[in-house]
Amino acid sequence: MKATVAPDVLPVKSNSSPRIPELDGVRGLAILVILLGHHFNAIFYPAPDSPLVYLVIALRYTWSGVDLFFVLSGYLIGGILLDHRQALNYYKVFYVRRIYRIFPLFYLNLFVFFALLAVGVGAISTWLFQNPLPFWSYFTFTQNFASVYYVAYVGAPAAWMGVTWSLAVEEQFYFVMPWVIRKCKERWLPLLLIGAVGVAMVLRFFVYNLFAVGSIANYVMTPTRIDGLMMGVLIAYLLRRPDWRQKLESHRRLLWVVFGFLAAGLAGLNIWRQELATAESIVMTTVGYTWISLFYAMMLLLVLLNPQQRITAFFRTAIMRWLGEISYGFYLLHIPVIGLCYGLVLGINPRIANLKEFSVSLLALAISLALATISWRWLERPLVRRGHSLQYQSANVGENAWNSSGG
DSSP: OOOOOOOOOOOOOOOOOOOOHHHHOOOOOOOHHHHHHHHHHBBEEEEEETTTTHHHHGGGGGGGGGHHHHHHHHHHHHHHHHHHHTTTHHHHHHHHHHHHHHHHHHHHHHHHHHHHHHTTOOOHHHHSSSSOOHHHHHTOOOOOHHHHHHHHHHSSSSTTTGGHHHHEEEEEHHHHHHHHHSSSSSGGGHHHHHHHHHHHHHHHHEEEEEETTHHHHHHHHHGGGHHHHHHHHHHHHTSSHHHHHHHHTTTTHHHHHHHHHHHHHHHHHHHOOGGGGGGTTTHHHIIIHHHHHHHHHHHHHHHHTTSSSSSHHHHHHHHHHHHHTTHHHHHHHHHHHHHHHIIIISSSOOOOOOHHHHHHHHHHHHHHHHHHHHIIIIIIHHHHHHHHHHHOSSSSTTTTOOOOOOO
C-alpha cells in the first residue's frame, strides 16, 4: 500500500549513501561461513590420524558467521534509524518494513515444522524434531531464552528451528533500538553503544561462572550477544559524522594494522589451543565474542572506506552478492533440508564420516541453495518491495539529518 503524502508533508530525503553493492557481498560472506560450518565442519568426524583433521581446525571459526550478520545488521538498521529519526511515521515505516522482510518466511517455516510434527513424521529425524520448544516461544521471538531452559532441564531443542535464536536476538534489538535512537541525544549515543559492549562482556563473565548452562546462555541471550549489533550501529554513527569519517579515512593504514592484529589473535588462539576457539570455551564466552565482533566490525569499516581496493572488489563479485541476496532464505531452510536429506536417504542424523555421507551433505547444500533462490525471487523480493512502497515522511525535508554540531 503506497503512502499518501499531504501537501505540507514531504518525503524524507535520506542523508545516507546510495545502495552499496559490496554490502550484499559482506552478507554473502556471512552465509558462506555458516554454510561451511553447518553443512560440513559441524558434522565432520575425520579419523584422529587423518590429514583432514587440519581442515576441521581451519574451519574452526565457522560458528562465528552469525557475528558478522550481527555487525552488518547493526550497521544497516542503525543507519536507517539515524537517517530517519525525525520522520513523522518513523516507527510505523520501520516496523512495517521489518515485518514484510522477516515474518512471512519465518512463520511459513514455523507452520511447516509444527504441521509435520502433528502428522507424526518426527521419526524421520530425531535431530530435527525431538524436544521442540513451545510454539509461543517461536511465535514471540523469545526462543533464545526458552532454549536455555530446555538445555538445562529438558535436552537439546529440536534443530529445525534451532538457528532462529539469532533472529530472536535481532527482533529484540529491533524492538529497543528505534526508541533509543529517536530519544537519545546525539552526543550520548556513542557512549551508550560502547557501554553496552562493556556490559555484555561483564555479564558474560558472571553468567559463565554462576550457571551450569552459562556457555549456552551467553551464546544465545540478547544481553550477552549485543556486542556486534552495537558495533555496527557505532560504525553507522561515525560514518555519518563528517569529522569522524575524515579521521577514519586519514588513518586507513592504522585500521589495517588493527584488523591484522585481531586476525592474528584469532589465528594464534586456534593454532595454540584449538579447544579455546570453540563457541563454548571460557575464552570465547567472555572476551572472545567481543574480539570476533571487533574483527568483523573492522572488516566492514575497511570495506566501506576502501571502495576501490581489492577487498571491496571481492565483495562486489556476482557470486558473493547472490549469496547475500538469498542469505535469509538459506539461513532459515538449510537445517531442515540437511536433516531431511540425511533422514530420508541414510536414515541417520547428520554426520560426515565417509564419502556417501559427504555426498548427502552436498545434495542438501544444492537443495538449500535452490530453495533459497526460489524463496528470494518469488516470495521475499516482492514482499520487500511492497514494504518499501511505504516511505518515511517529514514536515521539514532536512530535519532528519544528524549534523556534526550534536543534538
